[in-house]
Amino acid sequence: MNKHAAKLLLKKIKEHQNIIIVKHKMPDWDAQGSALGMANIIAENFKNKNVFVVGERLTKDETFLPETSLTDEFVSQALIITVDTGNKARLDFDRFDMARESFKVDHHLNVDPYATNDIVVEDAIACTQVVVLWAQLMKLKINKTAAHNLYLGLITDSGRFLFPRTDEVTFRVAASLIEAGADLKAAHDFIFVSSLKMRKWTNFAFSKLQLTKHGVGYIVITKADQDGWGLEYSEVKSALGTMAGMDEIKIWALVVELDDMIKVSLRSRDFSVNEVAEKFEGGGHRLASGAQLSSLTDVSKLVKALDKLIVKGEK
Ligand SMILES: [Mn+2]
Known part of the structure; x- marks a missing residue:
């Protein structure tokens, strides 16, 4: 300091x-x-x-x-x-x-x-x-x-x-x-002590996991997915952590559709996800960043950019 x-x-x-x-x-x-x-x-x-x-x-x-x-x-x-x-x-x-x-x-x-x-x-x-x-x-x-x-x-x-x-x-x-x-x-x-409801939520969210062959794991939570759960954004976001700690998942992303925006959280053990976050109206830390999408159709662009990061082998 x-x-x-x-x-x-x-x-x-x-x-x-x-x-x-x-x-x-x-x-x-x-x-x-x-x-x-x-x-x-x-x-x-x-x-x-x-x-x-x-x-x-x-x-x-x-x-x-x-x-x-x-x-x-x-x-x-x-x-x-x-x-x-x-x-x-x-x-x-x-x-x-x-x-x-x-x-x-x-x-x-x-x-x-x-x-x-x-x-x-x-x-x-x-x-x-x-x-x-x-x-x-x-x-x-x-x-x-x-x-x-x-x-x-x-x-x-x-x-x-x-x-x-x-x-x-x-x-x-x-x-x-x-x-x-x-x-x-x-x-x-x-x-760290949470409720049964929250464990059910993270299990549901994890069931929506998609994984690219390069090792980008991602979960997209639409507004319809959140119907009936009565969750705050911070609770919805707990789904992010379910993708951590697995060898096959090199970078993981949670995409959450909210009323006025689509929020993205990016994490990795090794890859500089902030580089991709900065291209999608975001930023943060090298291994933990946030970003935004204007439409859910941009998810594929985001995933492609993350895949590229792994392919480039940047650490
Ligand atoms: Mn902080």
């Missing part, structure tokens, strides 16, 4: 009374964990700050009140800290440009440096890992609530410490969060 940038973020927090923490739309646990972790670190270490965490929440967590009570005047005097959000278009806050200053804290490829300053650690497995490293470098206290939220981001973005960018730093960060009071069993039960 760039020490100059780390110190600069500390300085900016000290300078601003009003702080707004922004994460990406359709948040995951890394986005929410980073945001609530950062908010709790600021509240713990700096007195008398007005800290807001805006945008959609995965839980009915009412701490750090959302933007309903946020006036334009407040925003214009504020420092915005964004977490886990690579592209400006994904920010879950439509008054971003109104703020006095902004600071991006992230772990996605920094293709869109939209903030005044940033701390981006591209090889960090989770954004919460970046938040923890920053707090430790600045000798800030991480309280129990912060530790809990930060740990949730770490275990989800790393797939329980399985995904490729999990490294010794990840384990050091995990150890420090446990020392700071993160409750492993509570966190693991909260995130």
Whole structure:
């Protein structure tokens, strides 16, 4: 981590009374964990700050009140800290440009440096890992609530410490969060114990798997497929993980038809799927990216591009 940038973020927090923490739309646990972790670190270490965490929440967590009570005047005097959000278009806050200053804290490829300053650690497995490293470098206290939220981001973005960018730093960060009071069993039960309905859903979704001869596995979930299940997008997306961990599937893609868009999630153990994501209105990480299609008829184009990636033998 760039020490100059780390110190600069500390300085900016000290300078601003009003702080707004922004994460990406359709948040995951890394986005929410980073945001609530950062908010709790600021509240713990700096007195008398007005800290807001805006945008959609995965839980009915009412701490750090959302933007309903946020006036334009407040925003214009504020420092915005964004977490886990690579592209400006994904920010879950439509008054971003109104703020006095902004600071991006992230772990996605920094293709869109939209903030005044940033701390981006591209090889960090989770954004919460970046938040923890920053707090430790600045000798800030991480309280129990912060530790809990930060740990949730770490275990989800790393797939329980399985995904490729999990490294010794990840384990050091995990150890420090446990020392700071993160409750492993509570966190693991909260995130990983699911319902019978969800297991039935992932089984159904997996039954729709298609596999190319080069090793691209993909599942297309149409709107009709979702009828009667009553699932949120984040639940529908759990079908993605069913394709992981099989030798025959080198790259896997989940295509989900929603009301207003068709979302694509791409994963691989070895191939740079972000290259294909960027051709389909997306991006992200080398081995984990998101994209969009304008029509389901484009699925074949997407699959062809992914096949090509394998054929080219790019690693
Ligand atoms: Mn993340």
